[in-house]
Amino acid sequence: MTADLASITGIETPTRLLIGGQWSSGRSGTLPVVDPATEDVLTEVADASPEDGLEAVEAAAGALPAWSATPPRQRGECLRKAWELMVQRSEQLARLMVLENGKALRDARGEVLYAAEFFRWYAEEAVRIDGHLSVAPSGANRIMVLRQPVGVSYMITPWNFPAAMATRKIGPALAAGCTVVLKPAKETPLSALAVAQILAEAGVPDGVVNVLPTMKPGPLTQALLADPRVRKLSFTGSTEVGRMLLKQAADYVTNCSMELGGNAPFLVLDDADVDAAVDGAFLAKMRNGGEACTAANRFYVHEKVASEFSAKLTQRLAALKVGPGLEDGVDLGPLVNADTRSKVAELVDSATGAGARVLTGGQAPERAGYYYLPTVLDSVPAGAGILSEEIFGPVAPIVRFTDTDQAIALANNTEYGLVSYLYSGDLRRALQVAERLEAGMVGINRGVVSDPAAPFGGVKQSGLGREGAHEGLLEYTETKYIAVDW
Numbered sequence: 001m002t003a004d005l006a007s008i009t010g011i012e013t014p015t016r017l018l019i020g021g022q023w024s025s026g027r028s029g030t031l032p033v034v035d036p037a038t039e040d041v042l043t044e045v046a047d048a049s050p051e052d053g054l055e056a057v058e059a060a061a062g063a064l065p066a067w068s069a070t071p072p073r074q075r076g077e078c079l080r081k082a083w084e085l086m087v088q089r090s091e092q093l094a095r096l097m098v099l100e101n102g103k104a105l106r107d108a109r110g111e112v113l114y115a116a117e118f119f120r121w122y123a124e125e126a127v128r129i130d131g132h133l134s135v136a137p138s139g140a141n142r143i144m145v146l147r148q149p150v151g152v153s154y155m156i157t158p159w160n161f162p163a164a165m166a167t168r169k170i171g172p173a174l175a176a177g178c179t180v181v182l183k184p185a186k187e188t189p190l191s192a193l194a195v196a197q198i199l200a201e202a203g204v205p206d207g208v209v210n211v212l213p214t215m216k217p218g219p220l221t222q223a224l225l226a227d228p229r230v231r232k233l234s235f236t237g238s239t240e241v242g243r244m245l246l247k248q249a250a251d252y253v254t255n256c257s258m259e260l261g262g263n264a265p266f267l268v269l270d271d272a273d274v275d276a277a278v279d280g281a282f283l284a285k286m287r288n289g290g291e292a293c294t295a296a297n298r299f300y301v302h303e304k305v306a307s308e309f310s311a312k313l314t315q316r317l318a319a320l321k322v323g324p325g326l327e328d329g330v331d332l333g334p335l336v337n338a339d340t341r342s343k344v345a346e347l348v349d350s351a352t353g354a355g356a357r358v359l360t361g362g363q364a365p366e367r368a369g370y371y372y373l374p375t376v377l378d379s380v381p382a383g384a385g386i387l388s389e390e391i392f393g394p395v396a397p398i399v400r401f402t403d404t405d406q407a408i409a410l411a412n413n414t415e416y417g418l419v420s421y422l423y424s425g426d427l428r429r430a431l432q433v434a435e436r437l438e439a440g441m442v443g444i445n446r447g448v449v450s451d452p453a454a455p456f457g458g459v460k461q462s463g464l465g466r467e468g469a470h471e472g473l474l475e476y477t478e479t480k481y482i483a484v485d486w
Helices: 005-009 050-069 072-088 090-101 105-125 164-176 189-201 217-225 239-252 274-290 303-318 338-353 404-412 427-436 469-474
Strands: 017-019 022-024 030-035 040-046 132-135 142-149 152-156 180-183 209-211 230-236 255-259 264-268 296-302 357-360 375-378 395-401 419-423 441-444 477-484
Touching: 005 090, 017 050, 017 189, 030 090, 030 189, 040 189, 050 142, 050 152, 050 180, 050 209, 050 217, 072 090, 072 105, 072 164, 072 189, 090 105, 090 189, 105 164, 105 274, 105 469, 152 164, 152 217, 164 180, 164 189, 164 230, 164 469, 180 217, 189 209, 217 230, 217 239, 230 239, 239 255, 264 274, 264 303, 264 404, 274 296, 274 303, 274 395, 274 419, 296 303, 296 404, 303 357, 303 375, 303 395, 338 357, 338 375, 338 395, 395 404, 404 427, 419 427, 427 441
Parallel strands: 152 180, 152 230, 180 209, 230 255, 264 296, 264 419, 296 395, 375 395, 419 441
Antiparallel strands: 017 022, 017 209, 030 040, 132 142, 142 477, 357 375
16 A cells, blocks of 8 residues: 555655656566655655666767757756745655655755755856866967866765755756766655656756666666766765776776765864754754764764763753654654664664663664664774764764874774864864864864855765865866867
């Protein structure tokens, strides 16, 4: 028995593949979309096959010449209209997202507006694809540099931010003049399909945006990356999967952008404002229920303020209301699926077995749905396994330290380098520490770093390239140099 999505959300949501401007049933039957709050099936969505994928590439390649030749202002106006439509339907889109993802309605509302903002930002950036002209040092000729669209772009998005990860990729691609094939996560295809429907209403031509939910991402991706017409791969997901995709993309030297895993440290120095640090920690940890690559994963707190910080963070997390995301007053919804909940539980059990103290939570409640209670672990040993893995859940492990150099070394002791957070009452000291942290982004006295106008991305094994800002637009362009003498 599936739910009546339209009556719950207030909008009709597509459940078929989008290929060449047509909604298609595909060749492989359907896949179930499950409500994490109840474990019930919400609806069935068309399941794309590799053959469907190649059909989508054909459509995208066919639409590419006309779209890339479309004036930048016109491309931008399509994105601007899509932003307006998303904002107008923000409540309906948020409710849809809660059903398939599980997050609390407050988080979903925030994501929809954040997601829409990528369309507005890139509507403005579409007219700012600048090249340059200079005289060769020898004086023999001019150096003319152009930015041209990279071509058909294949995009793979995760389940944790089902709308924002789609718009963060589609926005710059369309602004640059590329056409796209999007594969959303099998857990959360509905938000991506709803965004695609909005883009079509906004005037994006048939074939420019194609969407392929699938239960079998491996064969589909292998088929698309083996097609030489696919010139760009943009992936957001785990580092493990990212490594495999890079190997596949190497066969055709496909241009790649990778936004991979994180293991964000959150440093609280001895001179920090503890109340401000707790506020920032709450945002950095509990945004999206902890299911974010930017989530604070390890808390390194100076011994001088550790007891006060732990007590106040525990008080904040223990007061959260846990339940279905659409219920009034709910602060924390379920995790996305049973495997995610099991991993979180195993990490917590391992940490307590190593000597960590549970200050609140530490277990899954006995109820239907993939819930895990908000948890604070204090006095976590510096070598505990929970500190080396991405938790992706509402768990805050706290490690006490006495020396700042030691804290920096612990923060950098990971293969990841996406984001770090730092609280200190001395800005000069904070900036010195920030320069030493091995991360693509650092939040100083802030618990949130994401912004469509800022370059988002990591170092080390947290990824390649940047999304957002002007840098995100350039990821979908190739640089062409023309030597000319007049």
